[in-house]
Amino acid sequence: MTLKTKLNLLFCLIIFPFAFIFAISTSFISLKKGSTNTFCGSCHLMKSHYEGLVEPKSQYLSAKHYRLREKQEDQCATCHVNYRWLGPLEARWRGAKHLLTYYLDPKLREEKLKLKEPYPNNNCLHCHIDRKNFENSKAHEPVLCEIKINEISCISCHGPMHPKGDGGKSKNE
Incomplete structure (x- = not known):
């Protein structure tokens, strides 16, 4: 057996499987950690949204949902991950794009947060339709019928969801 064959065999039998297992396990850990409210609130732009969520007297819809849920640590993801097969991965991809854009385009640091597309009613209906x-x-x-087919937005009547986007300035700054 040649040295090249031995190295290929070593790679295929030991290094590749170890790297694959490591990548899969860290992906699950990062998906779980990336779904927490503290992770979402750690971004400077999201600070006021996070504070509006956890403030005990907040009247924002996000805070009302937060207070009513038994499992609160993933409230951001519960409402912002689209409920499709690849929804969680799409959310991570969007978050990574936002992060890159934020650091590569300094003008964005001063802009107010805004939705890039209409908020899908399915995210609300995922929990509310069976009630x-x-x-x-x-x-x-x-x-x-209009609600179910997204012609009328749930948040047009049930807002505001969060404090207005303020470029990351929190009430404590």
Whole structure:
């Protein structure tokens, strides 16, 4: 057996499987950690949103949901990850793009946060559609079809979700 063959065999049998297992396990860890509120709130631009979420007296819709949930540590991801097959990966990709854009384009650091696309009702309906008080609500009854097909936005009636984007300035700064 030649040295090249031995090195290829070493790579295929030892190094590649170890690297593959390491990559898969760290991916799951980073997906879990990247779904926490503290992770989302650690970005300077998101600081006021995070504070609006965890403030006990906050009247923002995000804070009301936060207080009602038993499992609170992933509230940001619960509302902002699209509920499709690759939703969590899409969310990580969008977050990575935002982070790169933020550091590569200094003008963005001074801009207010804004939605790049309309907020999908499916993110709300994922939790609310099975609740009797949702479908039986007199307010929802006449527009239920439009809500389900995203013609009327849930947040057009149920806002504001968060404090207005303020370029990361928190109430404590």
